[in-house]
Amino acid sequence: MLDSEVRQLELLSAIDALRRRVEEWIDQPSDWESVRRSQLLLRRVMDRVETLRIRMEAPLVVATFGGTGTGKSTLVNALVGEDVTRTGRQRPTTQRPVLITHTQTSPASLGLPLDEVDVVQREADLLRDVVLLDCPDPDTSEGDAPGSNLDRLRTLLPYCDVLLYVSTQQKYRSARVADELKTAASGCRIIFVQTHADLDEDIRHDWQQTLADEYQVPEVFFVDSVKGMQEQLSGRRPSGDMGRLIDLLLNKLGASERVRVRRANVLEMLLAGLSRCQAIIKEKQPSLLEINKVLAAQQLELSRRMAVQLQTELLGNHRLWERRLIASVIDEWGLSPFSCVLRIYNGLGNLLASTMLFRAHSTAQLALLGTVQSVRWFENRRKEQAAESTLQRLGQASLDDSLLREAEIVIRGHVSTAGLSSELLRNRSLTDLRHQAVDVEAEFLGDASRRIDDIIHEQSLQNSRWWIRIGYEVVLSAYLVFVLFRVGKNFFYDSLLYDTHLLTTDFYLAATLFLVLICGVLIVLFTRRLQRGLKTRIRALTDRMVETRLGHGLFPSLEEAVRLAQRQSEELNSLAAETESLRTSLADFSSLGGRQT
Structure with missing residues (x-):
């Protein structure tokens, strides 16, 4: 146990040293436009890293992400075991994001812009270690004007630790959703979920092949949210992939894992920023x-x-x-x-x-x-x-x-x-x-x-x-x-x-x-x-x-x-290599997906 704690402290010190080196690099004067652009980008990345560091001990924020009608809100209700958000399949139902927390969790401790969300509190066991955020659809037709659903989505995503990427047989190849996911996935773990198991064919294999070039996809859950909700209401444990998904959220995202997840997200976010800076300079x-x-x-x-x-x-x-x-x-x-x-x-x-x-x-x-x-x-x-x-x-x-x-x-x-x-x-x-x-x-x-x-x-x-x-x-x-x-x-x-x-x-x-x-x-x-x-x-x-x-x-x-x-x-380049090494040693989640390194 002592050796494990020492290794954790050593890892923390390495991450802290890496952060200081990045901050020193950002503060260096330069006459090269490419370096100045990179410094501005990394300064913004470090602001987000600092936000994650401050929220290190807070419950993980698990946000739904997917196209219109994919059943994100229905999935959230099934996970909680009661109706906490409106559902619908034909048009965007979630007009404002809904934040679902445990009654003992203070929403203010999460650091989210609470004026942008509707807060719902429940006693569900799942909510003891995580909070759920039912987000608007990224493929909304109203555009990204200030105050729009897409604008709200982009405002909230930097505060999310895990994305429940929800799709269906009809939506999994949506280019609009895929483009938004590329931006949202930096600094997040991803859980891939195919819904409408009661109606659609199982397209998980093809979906995994579609995602393989960009993301690590250890598993795709194929769930029937309506059935899962009924089982919850009847007092039974949800069966099939819905039950396994709930177990994943309870075990892999519990209090013992949240710090590790956030560290991995910090390193992945930092690596994404450094990689982009390398591309700017390489040009x-x-x-x-x-x-x-x-x-x-x-x-x-x-x-x-x-x-x-x-x-x-x-x-x-x-x-x-x-x-x-x-x-x-x-x-x-x-x-x-x-x-x-x-x-x-x-x-x-x-x-x-x-x-x-x-x-x-x-x-x-x-x-x-x-x-x-x-x-x-x-x-x-x-x-x-x-x-x-x-x-x-x-x-x-x-x-x-x-x-x-x-x-x-x-x-x-x-x-x-x-x-x-x-x-x-x-x-x-x-x-x-x-x-x-x-x-x-x-x-x-x-x-x-x-x-x-x-x-x-x-x-x-x-x-x-x-x-x-x-x-x-x-x-x-x-x-x-x-x-x-x-x-x-x-x-x-x-x-x-x-x-x-x-x-x-x-x-x-x-x-x-x-x-x-x-x-x-x-x-x-x-x-x-x-x-x-x-x-x-x-x-x-x-x-x-x-x-x-x-x-x-x-x-x-x-x-x-x-x-x-x-x-x-x-x-x-040295900073990027060190970040990649730390990320590799820390971010090996066999059951959680993410961006490819």
Whole structure:
């Protein structure tokens, strides 16, 4: 018994958690019309769910439902065992709904609009755990104007827990009644009853086949209401299907089962609402996916254009990245004759590069000058140039006005088709698009700078290996040793022992000239080696940059709205799946029918 109670409490907590998740989903902001429509629908569904929850312990409301002349009122009288409502077969007899309750049941506790019904109270045993509602006919000819029978019927159906769907041999294929039942059956259990057993043929098998696609039909009762009434009045228990129908109402809808029935109705109603919301969203889902494709294509085109421009600038500004690479090589190389030459060469180059910084406007120049100057000085100068250089850099990155305007026109059409809010693109001037394009380029530039830093670091390590260094060091060192030996020999040996004249300025000028020439040749050979490796890596870099997934494109607000809409769609599917699982575990009534899942 304790385990059973724990399982019931666990089920209740799961239903409560599901309700909270649905309410949270309803309260989420959204720019997608399909989600907003679904939220409005679910808000109404949740209102009805709350009504059922409040009435969880109240007697179940069992309402008759069927076409004109099917014997609904006669069936109600037979169930109660006395005349509680008017009967008739030729025309609608029930003009106002009749609510039949036990004398100890307070009609106000049921939550029904009592001003819309006539209340009758009796002492019948059947009415201790259920109340009966004799409803107007759904196939009335007076239409659904306010105050009509059909209008009253639609007003009362949301308060019903179980429908006694009554039909006859002549009425069971009525399209009008079937259409109304589709709406009424959501959130209700259904008991199918064929009346007029004393006059009509048994069409239950054919009726079940007709209903099978839309409803679960465990059983159809074939009753003679007139005979059942007579048996009740004579003090006998009704025989046949009438007796079994009364037993079903007494046992399956008693106090011990009413909570379970209402929980099942809550889940079925919620599932119906969620399924309809899924259909609403699915209708516009392809358009939303198309926007995603267009935005991704635009980002790819932006990446391609900027990558091509980046490659052109990198290959055209080889002195800039050559100096960065030489500086990195010097750090790896340490102190040696040729590294000293490279330091002098790079120091002179830095003096020239510092003047270029003031004219640096392009993506490649900004990416390559990053570590040439003092970081602090470079950052301060770049901030000063930001306002005047952004639009110039934009033009150089090939993000021209025609591309921006074309992108906006294409996106605007897809936004309208998908049903997204027009506010996402309202007041988007060309200047706004330009500045957004600058932000996109800045993100691209940051990624490019990081990758260039990695390339330069890798190339510096590759060109600092000892078998590469040894050739340059040996040549330069051999010349320096020769010059120093010649000067030393002349000063310490020849001039002191043999009184030979010291070397003249002409020697030193010639030696210096040859030193410069040798250093120049070595530098040219080394820088060409660097250039060959870097050009290959730069081309590979730009190929990879084309496939770079930018954090956002020209329309970040739209991209965020699309991501939110997709997330909300996934959450809705998750809610529907959870509701279906709970409904399956709770709503298995072998003797009560309902809508198919």
